[in-house]
Amino acid sequence: MxxxxxxxxxxxxxxxxxxxxxxxxxxxxxxxxxxxxxxxxxxxxxxxxxxxxxxxxxxxxxxxxxxxxxxxxxxxxxxxxxxxxxxxxxxxxxxxxxxxxxxxxxxxxxxxxxxxxxxxxxPEPQAAWLDDASWQSLTHQLAVLAPLAVPAGDSAVARVARGRPVDVARGFVRAVRRRDWLQAAGAGRWLVLLDDVPPTLGLEAGLDFVAQMGCDDPRVALQIEAAHLMRAGVRV
Structure with a gap:
């Protein structure tokens, strides 16, 4: 109790x-x-x-x-x-x-x-456990580690994410379809920092949708606000 x-x-x-x-x-x-x-x-x-x-x-x-x-x-x-x-x-x-x-x-x-x-x-922790992760598992782990997604935030986790933008985009879509707004918000935060994200993803509209649907959860709002700031060009 x-x-x-x-x-x-x-x-x-x-x-x-x-x-x-x-x-x-x-x-x-x-x-x-x-x-x-x-x-x-x-x-x-x-x-x-x-x-x-x-x-x-x-x-x-x-x-x-x-x-x-x-x-x-x-x-x-x-x-x-x-x-x-x-x-x-x-x-x-x-x-x-x-x-x-x-x-x-x-x-x-x-x-x-x-x-x-x-x-x-x-020393930086190792990230070998992410190397062979499925795109579903990768997206889940990246969403949990969304605080690592910051401008100029180089790390082994960020390097894995940069090498798999299509997989992260797939994970974002899957999270939205499953109504897992927190995972979608975390994945979206990573996506705004990645190159070669498929333009067909419609990330900006996707982020707005996640913000609307997950508005009752401040954890979702935090990830979305971070994503919007970084997408708008905030840099350190």
Whole structure:
């Protein structure tokens, strides 16, 4: 019962943080991570639930700073850093969990290389598990790892995606047909960064459709807003 209640509170914290991120992306205004997570009046006040919510959202918790090129405040960086270090992946973690954590560390270093313990020297995780993935599985994994889809965000995962634009496009269409709006939004975010996407896909109209159908889910809205910003030419 207690575990169920914790899961519910975490889901609510994640939803609240994601909604704040969507608003910041849409407005282009300042985003204060330290003031957006529950129980956080500064880096030292952020409780375990707040930090866990940041860890679930992953590198996208800093997305407004990355896409709008607005320097984050020191206490925002400190909260982000605490979330990175509070929840390292265990030794038996899935590849997506390892990559998600690596993306957070890379984002932290990208925003402030002087941060103590930014762990920017860690080797990039391997992505061999994606090399022979079916196009369905590839799209699923890329959607989970959508925070890696940022301008100038080179990684082994991004290189796999760049080599298979048609497969990602097929996966996007499949997700739309299956009404899996979150997967479609994540795949769409990758597609705006890929070359040689089939023009017959109608990506812009597809993104608008996914946004309309998945509008009740802030996670979908976050991916779509990121895709629209990058498609419009936002670069870092």
């Amino acid at each position: 207690e575990q169920s209640g914790t899961s519910t509170r975490l889901a609510g914290a994640v939803q609240g943080l994601t909604s704040e991120l969507v608003s910041a992306l849409r407005s282009g205004g300042p985003f204060r991570l330290a003031g957006s997570v529950r129980g956080s009046d500064g880096p030292e006040a952020a409780d375990g639930l707040a930090l866990a919510a940041v860890r679930v959202v992953g590198a996208d918790a800093a997305l407004p700073s990355v896409l709008h090129r607005t320097p984050p405040e020191p206490d925002d960086l400190a909260v982000f850093s605490r979330a990175v270090h509070a929840y390292p992946p265990p030794s038996d973690a899935s590849p997506t969990s390892v990559w998600s954590h690596w993306a957070m560390k890379r984002t932290l270093l990208r925003l402030d290389a002087s941060l103590d313990g930014a762990a920017g020297h860690d």
